[in-house]
Amino acid sequence: MINNFKLLQLKEEFIINLDSLEYKFMTKVQEKSLPYSLEGKDVIVQAKTGSGKTVxxxxxxxxxxxxxxxxxxTLVLCPTRELANQVAIQIKKLCRHIHNVKVLTLCGGVPFKPQVASLRHKAHIVVGTPGRVLKHISENNIELENINTLVLDEADKMLDMGFYEDIMQIIESLPKKRQTMLFSATYEKNIEELSSNILNEPIFIQDEEVHTNEVINQKFYEVKQEEKSELLPKLISLAKAKSVLIFCNLKISCEKIADEIFELGYDCVILNSDLDQKLRDETLVLFSNKSYPIMxxxxVASRGLDIDNIDLVINYDVAKDEKVxxxxxxxTARAGANGIAVTLYTKDEMDKVLEIKEKFPHIVFEKTIQEEDSYKLESLYRTxxxxxxxxxxxxxxxxxxxxIATANLAKDDIGNIDIFPFHSYVAIKKEFEKTALKKLNQNKIKGKFYKVYPR
Structure with a gap:
């Protein structure tokens, strides 16, 4: 098969690196935008998360x-620390064929002074959140005069979170002669206004596959409020889902549902705005590596999530509007995969449902949920x-x-590995958890003993 990234006339070592990362064919977003962005043109790209926009x-x-x-x-602005970290990791992978590239993240929720020290030691690319980047600018910690590229990732979410003024202040500090690329899942008036102020004769690119019915199979069920929790196992079984994300409107509802799901025999984690950054990171790790298959x-807590392979999204509560x-x-349905999204609603919420249906005319309204007793969602890994x-x-x-050397595990027995500044997580197939835990505590890793605990 011909790797069609070759059509972009990139350097041979860059093509080889892309091939090693299993990037065989461009997604629609990449195919439409790269010919322009590689020429240095400003672009506005409307594309959903999971469409290949980071690449x-x-x-x-x-x-x-x-x-x-x-x-x-280059400066890349993202709405959340999680997304900024994921973007930085992706850029580092794409730079593997170039030696000594330094990619620095500047985000809130982590100590400020170490970032100041890192900036003194210079960097090639900075990825950060608007608030923290602006703080470094205001304290003269960051040199911006050599920036030739600005990227706004998930611009609509940044505006929803109230970052418009921060973004404009940052842009006032940047060189006027630069390339600007704006990526957004929606293109409403606020994005149009932002883009008109900061881009120069941009090319507008839209991914027609943004949340189409062929990719996301949407089903709506009218239910009574008190029935919702007992329907969750049926929905999971019907979808044969291995990874499930449940959305609620209130933090207290998350706690209540978690208790009810646990009583039904399912492992789950909660993500809400009460969690400090370390617990938030751990929660996302446990969910993304399938140790806890339900989140x-x-x-508010889920903004900027970038987790692949979510099979089923359940709206336990109807979203406040079609944008949410x-x-x-x-x-779900990321990177071209199919997915299922289920919304549970009561008669009192019909107005919201009809508003959403205007945006998504292919929604299917179901009367009953079929029984699928043969399927049981279980976690495959432990962390x-x-x-x-x-x-x-x-x-x-x-x-x-x-x-592999001490616990006699095969490579396939080891799942995701997430490494943070002072700690790490490794997913192990659950049948090997005790063996792996024992051997890691008994043996050195890279010449040093570390404490290892189950999560």
Whole structure:
């Protein structure tokens, strides 16, 4: 098969790196936007999360990078720390064929002073949240004069979170001569206004596959409020889902549903705005690596989530409007995969439902939920916590190597590995959890003993 990234006339080593990352064919968003963005043109891209947009803006950033010029050349703004971290990881992967590229994240929720120290040591690319980036600008910690590219990722979410003024202040500090790429799931008046103020003769690109019925199968069920929790196992069974995200409107509802689901024999985690950053990170790790196959979340807490392979989204509560509904269902059917989104509503919520139906005319209204007793959702993995991370020079390969050598695990027995500055997580097939826990505590990883705990 021909790797059609070759059509972009990238350097051979860049094509080889893309191929090693299993990027065989461009997504629609990449195919439409890259010919323009690689020419240095400003672009506005309307595309849902999971459409390949991160690669779409990262390829031009990496392609034009001058690694010998040790100065910030690209600034990427994201709505949340989680998304910023994920974007930074993706850019680092795309830079693997270039030596000594420094990608720095500047986000809230983590200590400020270490970021100041990192900025003193320079960087090529900065990925951050508007509030924290603006704070560094206001304290003269960051040099912006060499920036030639600005990316606004999930611009609609940043505006929803009240970042308009912050974004405009940041842009006032940037060089006027630059390329700007704006990515947004929606293109409403606020995005139109923002883009008209900051882009120069932009090319507008729309992904026609944004939340189409062929990709996301949407079903609505009218139910009584007190029936909702007992219907969840049936919905999960009917979809044969392995990963489920349940949305609620209130934090107190998350706690209530979690208790009810646990009593029904399911493992779940909760994501709400009460969690501090470390617990939030751990919750996302446990869900994304399938140790806990169900996550219950509020809309505020779920902003900026970038988790693949969510089979089923359940709107336990109807979203407050079609914009929030679009955001919710976009968590499934990512990167061209199919997904199912189910909404439970009561008679009193029909006005909201009809508003959503105007945006999504292919919604199916179901009367009953079929029984599927043969399927039971179970977690395939367990997660181990290791009290060592990036600051200890710990890498995923070190953990894998120790597990294979000491616990006799096969590579397929080891799932996701997430490495943070001072700690790490590794997913292990649950039948090997006790063996892996014992061996990691008894043996050195990269020449050093670490404490390992189950999660």
């Amino acid at each position: 779409a803006f990262s390829i031009p950033v990496v392609n034009k990078l001058n690694v010998k010029k040790f100065a910030i050349q 219950i979340a509020t809309d 509904h679009t955001h919710r269902i976009g968590r 181990l916590y290791i009290n060592g991370g990036k600051k200890h020079k710990l890498r995923a390969g070190d953990i894998v190597g120790t597990l």
